[in-house]
Amino acid sequence: MFFINFKIALRNIQKNKLFSLMNIGGLAIGMACCLLLLLYVSYEWGYDKQFDSIDRVYITRVNININEGLATSIASPNKLADAALQRLPGVELVSRMNLGGDYNKLFSHDRENYKLDARSVDPSFLKIFEQKFIYGNAATAFHTPESVVITTSTARKLFGKKNPVGQIVKYDNRRLLTVSAVIEDLPENQSFQYDALLSWAFFEQEHPDNKNNGWGSITCTTLVKLKDKNQFEAADAGMRKLIRSNDPKTQLEAFLFPFAKYHLYNEFTNGKVSGGKIDQVKLFSLLAFCVLLIASINYMNLSTARSEKRAREVGVRKALGSTRSSLMGQFFIESMLFSLIAAIVAFGLLELCLPYFNNLLGIAMKIGYGGYPFWLTLGILVLVTGLLAGSYPAFYLSSFTPIKVLKGLKGIGRSSLPIRKVLVVLQFSLSICMIICAIIIYSQIQFMRNKPLGFSQNNLVELNLEGEWRKPEKLQLFKAELKKSGAVIAATEFAQSFTSDGSITGNFSWPGKASNDQSIINYRSIGYDFSNTIGAKIIEGRDFSPEFVADTSTSVLVNEALVEKMGIKSPVGKIVHWGDNPPLTIVGVVKNYSNETIGGKAVPTFFYYNVKKSNILILSINPAMNLSAAVGTIKQISQQLNPAYPLAVTFIAQDLKNKLKSEQLLSVLSNLFGGFAIFISCLGLLGLALYMAEQRKKEISIRKVLGADLKSILILLNKDFIKLVILSNVIAFPVAFILANNWLKSYDYKISIAAAPFIAAAVLSLGIALLTVSLQSFKVAKANAVDALKYE
Known part of the structure; x- marks a missing residue:
């Protein structure tokens, strides 16, 4: 019976080519859209799932009591890792990872120089996230502070095809490191991406002050692996008490968050997860279902529109003894056949569109032909689409009474018209x-x-302060040469990348601040000529200037949001305090500008002069000069004065x-x-x-x-x-x-x-x-x- 129904379905397709083309075309487009969206959903859902024990891995998040609410950060005290390992019985391994924009460093070998994303971690990191080693192993990867683990691509860049283990590379043009291991390149849907791993001991050598940080300083990411996932509740409860037990006055509370959810659930409100990338994944899943539903409704409408032509066939078959169930089977087989042909066409459309879709998303999704999940999903999609699309035609067309349709076709199909209208309304809605x-x-x-935005984003570029630029006299020479060339009209130092989040403090006070006020304030280190460089407006007072010696130690700028927070009408000249620093005098008020979030309000922020704490140089390019010519001039001057470091210029507008x-x-x-x-x-x-x-x-x-x-x-x-x-x-x-x-x-x-x-x-x-x-x-x-x- 199946083969007979299959032949009938094929004949109907051949007899009604236009209807068949419209049916297959609608289903194919719907299925192609659905497959494309589901492929993206699968890609996002697959983040970090390649690790076998990911269900036992957690990242420590910290709730901070900020301005009568809780903000959640991945930054934690660097003392937390050792304390958790010693005092929480369910913890098997812990590792720290450095934070900040200090990842891209120069690595050199012979004449090859590359900027690499290098993270500093504890040796246990290689066991928390099971790395696949090409050379070396996790046990000996960090046997000395000067050891470095690199990826396959990095090894190929620096050493070609030979085994790099034991080879020497120069770090930041200053220190020599030994390659101790090579790991496979990281999959793109892995949350932490890096080209090289350095030891935490090396990080502490580079940043000796880090060891002296207190429990209130959140300077690193802490990763935890439990012995058993069933011990999570006890470990989390212990983690929440850990900081307070060492610092009773703290505003911080650490907790464990599953690393498997790290990528998708990255937004928190008042200390609780409130969404993130998962919202987009859910939306795209809904979009996939809606497009497939519309395509299925289209099939229903087109199929039942031919009701009068199919009625006589149904009447004859029923008169000859066919049951309603067998007729329904025929129509379901027909819809399955349409669904299968549409899936094949959709497959071709998917392959055709995937490169453009990847380019749009900036990722590299691939169809997993070798794995059963893809074929299982495709089979389920064909089955569901066939059943969904064929359900109404099967029930409706098989319901015709033989005596009525054989006497004449009058009125056949009219009873289904309201339902078809409902389906059309649903489609268009x-x-x-x-x-x-x-x-x-x-x-x-x-x-x-x-x-x-409150500043001039056009013609603003930034570059890292590294190498010779760490020497004040060389940096001043660089800025002078840039202005002399006519490529740059102003320059200033800044704490970190201008569009990224910065540092916060709870130890900032002002006249009249309530004793129970636990406000968290943002702060940024800057250089001279800050407002002129970025195009921000000083609405009261002045900017930092070399004419005022006090600006290098006891002066601050504040923005409008901080003035409003402090409730001071005339803030210029007022004395404020920041931790153990000497009293600071407000010398100017900067008009609010938005550079870290688009569509968000400016947050209370103060600025202090400290070139040593600044990692970025912001340049305002001369608008009278061609942009590409100006950038070429900047690179040329940089190459002359700082030849060991290839210059990377970043456009702030981008x-x-x-x-x-x-x-x-x-x-x-x-x-x-x-x-x-x-x-x-x-x-x-x-x-x-x-x-x-x-x-x-x-x-x-x-x-x-x-x-x-x-x-x-x-x-x-x-x-x-x-x-x-x-x-x-x-x-x-x-x-x-x-x-x-x-x-x-x-x-x-x-x-x-x-x-x-x-x-x-x-x-x-x-x-x-x-x-x-x-x-x-x-x-x-x-x-x-x-x-x-x-x-x-």
Whole structure:
């Protein structure tokens, strides 16, 4: 029976090529979109899952009591690791990893010089995250502080194809290190990415003050591996008490967070996980389901639109003894066949689109042909799509009564028409909702791009202070040469990358500060000419200047947000205190600017002069000079004065643009898949139009004979469909508003949801629907009335 039904299905495909093409095309596009989104979801979900014991690995997060709320950081005291290993019985291994923007360092061998991402870790790190060793092993990898572990790609860069173990590399053009092991290149969906690993002992040699940090200094990441995952609750409870037991006055509380969730759950509110990348993964999963659902509904509509043509077949087969279950089986086999063919076509579309999708996301997803999960997912997708798409046609078409359909086809299919209309409304409602959300997301991105940031991002670049630039006289010479060349008009030092998060302190006080005020304040080290370089405005007082000796030790700048926090009307000249430092005098107030978050409010921040603590040089490029020529001049001068270090120039505007990457991706995908959803929905609408035209062929012919013109017939045929699309808009509008409004809540600065996106989506959906239906309506309206009425 299966093979008979299979042959019938093949014959139906051959007999009805147009319907088959539309069915397969709609399903193929829906399945290709679904597969593409599921591939991305799988990629994100697979982060760090390559480690066998990942369910026993935790990262220590720290809750900080900030301004009457809790902020959560991955930074922890460097004393926490040893204390956890000694005092928490469930802990098997712990490791520290250095924090900050001090990762990219110069590694040299012979004449090869490369900037590498090098992390400092404890030896146990190699056992917490099971590394795959090409040369060497975890036991001897850090047998001396000067040992370095490198990846395969790094080894190839520095040493070619030979075994690098035992070879000497120069670190930061100062110290000699010995390669002790080589590990495999890291998968791209691993949270911690690095080119080399250094020992924590070496880190402490480079930063001797680190050993003296107290329990209030959060300077590293702490990683923990438990003996048994069932000991988590006890270990976590002990970890939460650990800092306070050593520092009763602390505002810090450490806790264990599963590392398997580190990538996806990276946002916290008041000390509890509140989302992160997982929100995007959920959204894309929902988007995949919606597109597949729209494609399945399209199949239902197209299949049942042929009800009159299939009715006689059903009647004859039932008269000859076929049961309803066998007929349902036939229609399910047919839908499965369509689903299978669509899956093959979708496969080709997936392979074609994947490179562009990878480029859009900036990742390198691959189809896992060699693993069973991919084939299992594909099989389930074909099965689910076939059952979902074939369910309504199977139940509906198999329900025809033989005596009625064999007497005549009058009225066949009319009972299903309301259901088909509901399906069309559902299709268009989902599509319109996606289009509205896409427009609002795009508008918010444009708003954040165009919103004044409070500084001049254009023509601002930054570079690392390293090598010769660590010598004050050489740095001053470099800045002087840059200005002399005309490539740069201003320069200043800064703590870290200008667009990244910086340091915080709870030991900042001011006149009138309440005794129970536990405010956490941001601070940044800067150089002279700061406001002029970045284009920020000093609204009161002055900037740091070499003319004032006190600026190097006892002066600070504050921003407007900090002035508001302090509640001081005239802050210039006021004395403030910061930890054990001498009393500091406020000499200027900087107008608020946004450089670390796009769409977020400025946070209370003070600035102090300290070139030694600054790691970045910010340059304002001369707008009168060609940008590429100016950057070339900067590199040329750098090569002359600091030849050992290849210069990497970073554009601050590009860094800011990258901060909108998630929103841009969401906007592009909403537009892309919303467009596909509209296209598939129009196929469903076309199916319904074909059915209606078939049903009303004689009526239209009679109207034409009685004198009806083309315009009135087109209006007659189209008005019902327009009503459906208008109803779809009415349903989609409130849903889209709720979704968009909830998404916008995460931004301090955001657009107001106006009527324009809704009007645009309505006009777009009505225009496309009208065009789709009119193509078929026009064909029917222009047909010769005699052809439909001649047998009467």
